Amino acid sequence: MREYSAMRIFNTMSRKTEILKVLEAGVVRIYCCGPTVYESPHIGNMRTYVWQDILRRTLELNGYKVIHVRNITDVGHLKSDADTGEDKLQESANRRHSTAWDIAKIYTEEFFDYSKMLNILDPSFSPKATDHIDEMLDLIKKLEDNGYTYAIHNDGVYYDTSRFHDYGKLTGMNFAQLNKYLIGGARVKLSREKRNITDFALWKFSPKNEKRDMEWNSDYGVGFPGWHIECSAMSMKYLGETIDIHCGGVDHIYIHHPNEIAQSEGATGKKFADYWMHGEFILVENKKMSKSKGNFYTVEDILKKGFGWREIRYLLFSAHYRSQLNFTIRGLESAKASINRMHDVMGRLKDINGTDDKTELKKLHALVNSHKNEFVRWMNNDIMVTEALRVVFDLISIINKQIEDGRIGRIGSRATIDAILFFDSVLGLNLAELMNEDSIPREVLELLEKRDIARAKKDFALADSIRDMILDRYGFIVEDSKNGQRLKKKRL
Ligand SMILES: [Zn+2]
Structure with a gap:
């Protein structure tokens, strides 16, 4: 383990920034709720996976071995949070005169392509929900044995949230407050048969006289899993009953994540996750992104506008993950300028072949090291990327001036290039590749x-x-x- 200051992260559960204490020395187990693969990912989706990638790279910089699971939801995510409405995959298949299986295949591949393009590291495991139906049914059986389930005729097997102590603790509200809050909002409607508005489907029955593309036999009847049970089952399978960090978007705080906690802890009696991290949404040109407003962008839309992956990645990570990010064309242009500044200084440093002055070199090493430490200090403070970037550009300004003054020799220039590559091991802009592209014929x-x-x-x-x-x-x-x-x- 490298000897940096301890990592601190904001825990939604406690609403405090806490020092990260892991379950097993030197290892961090992370579960991130993955994409629902029914259409092309938009830039808001990709922001989530970019900040999680930055988190992972920061943990690795600190010397942790990271076991990272990011699932693929390819069944069971319904159009409404109230366990009603069509399955998003099935609906997309119907619209495109395709099958849910084909839709899942197309958009899973596309998601991986964009992740790779944005230089998001591959998770240790990327399990698909449809490959884990048995594990989900086992978990539902445990919940049934522990007395948490009830069936609704012609609908599905439900979780009785009133039976789980502290249901909704992640939201900072108790059970009664949360029920009242959700009844007041429009997101969830109370069906007549549900015992509580917060109850949710573990297993949905296939509609009578209708064959779904994706359905499985079970002791409860032919059907398919609810979205929430997927994450609990896959997290447990790959990471064990208790994990260190669970990540997702802020939209998961009120429904999806409380449900994951209720399922996992209801089945095992153990704490599900020690830390809960949630990323904010993005705005596009200061407005909520929506198809009707015409400001809904997929990654491809931005590429077509002539920007490269580095600009997209840079803009997506440049705001703190807990702040809303305003995604604008101007922002992309300024990301481009920032990347060019990094690239340019590396080119200038690479060209230097002079001898180093001993005193200057000593000062340069001290300068570079203090900037590296400062960079890590910000990153270890709940991933404060904006401040860490300020440290990077502060160093670049000083170095540019020193190059002009002829104060840097070959050894100093290589040490500075190494420092920039050190920053880039977290930022993930692949600047080394950019520098190698410059090899001159x-x-x-x-x-x-x-x-x-x-x-x-x-x-x-x-x-x-x-x-x-x-x-x-x-x-x-x-x-x-x-x-x-x-x-x-x-x-x-
Ligand atoms: Zn999840």
């Missing part, structure tokens, strides 16, 4: 030499035409500086 080096000669002879017309040729043919921008010519790979 021999032909370009020869042209540069010719251009040098032309400039020395003051043949600026020739120098300009060589510069244009290097850009058009090889994609490198030539910049003239005090130290001579410098190349920069043109970014698309």
